[in-house]
Amino acid sequence: MNRPEPTREAALRRLTAFVPDAGKYAGRRNFDFGPDDRSNVSTLSPYLRTRLVTEKEVCLAVLERFARSTVDKFLQEVAWRTYWKGWLEMRPEVWSRYRLDLEQREHSPEHERAIRGETGIECFDFWVRELIETGYLHNHARMWFAGIWIFTLRLPWQMGADFFLRHLLDGDPASNTLSWRWVAGLHTTGKHYLARASNIKRFTGGRFDPAGQLDESAPALPPDGEFERRDLDFPENPRPGARLGQLLIPDDLTPIGMPQVESTAGWFPEDSRVLGDPSEKVVDFHRGALDDALSRTGGPRLRGRLSESVRDWATREKLDAIIMTRPTVGPWRDLFAGFDPGVPVHHFVSDWDRQLWPHATAGFFRLKKRLPKFFDALVSGQRSLF
């Protein structure tokens, strides 16, 4: 698999190439044919993660070519991303607890062996190398990997989630943390995901067969407590007339189409350890995606400390206020916790998120049953989708 180029142009090329295959997605998506053949999935995730291309654009492109019923499965998978984001927005403590737990975990020789790909389980060791080299793993491989990490290698799930987040180009605090919790049996109590040798053999087309090497009967991890669910508080859009500066960060690079936006700038930390110490490849992709967005809107990438550099820019541009897409729960929200650029900061939340997140209160089913109506309204161009 070629390393994706961090540009919107490359994202749109990939989308155009995938759309004709979207009708076959449901029947083929579970096969991991290996890094040289990703023809059965979209590989759009790094672009969706940074929103160089949005969920709405991707779904509309697919729906322009196929009837909804033909591409239901694909649309649902995109909605899983939205579901995890909405679910975590309502329970930010799941993220902060995970970060705290992670700090308390000691590195062990078993953990070192696992992240060096030296466990002796051929498929697992292969995925470690694939992840480090390409920044991508197929969804099924992610499930098997997490299942083997937790139930066969008996390593802490938090360390596995951290390893993914450091190396995945699409590394997302919601999809990643909550998928690891789902595999462990912590998302849906009592339900966990065990990697089975026969399943791996079948869906890798016989590339791997770890028969006899996996624990296929381990129980789910014990529950780790209740997390309070908060209401979503969506911001109001700023009043007309103010001279706004738009601040872009790779958490969401969608340009905010408001007439009051007079100026745009981007910010990326000089020291990426504040983002959870992602790999160089991840940093290059996310910083490159930001630079690509800025090359289209115009405007500088600010350097230096967050509040100070944005404050200098706001003064230079004589801005009344700053507008930015609200950073989602995760490293970007944490970074902006004490943000003080000296002018008011308005937060923007897309219509997509506003309309779907409120249905992520419980299990995915609650959101899923609303999707047909949602997508029909999307195709017919209605602004209010419910």
Ligand SMILES: Cc1cc2nc3c(=O)[nH]c(=O)nc-3n(C[C@H](O)[C@H](O)[C@H](O)COP(=O)(O)OP(=O)(O)OC[C@H]3O[C@@H](n4cnc5c(N)ncnc54)[C@H](O)[C@@H]3O)c2cc1C
């Ligand atoms: C343990 C584990 C960790 C994961 N970590 C991440 C992560 O950090 N970031 C991330 O974007 N996805 C994560 N996923 C979800 C999923 O594996 C990837 O989104 C998907 O494999 C990306 O490849 P694709 O673009 O080819 O997907 P496709 O199959 O082509 O799907 C299209 C899009 O739908 C979304 N999507 C598909 N499946 C899922 C899913 N199960 N959950 C959420 N969104 C989905 C993605 O945005 C994806 O780009 C994780 C899954 C597991 C089991």
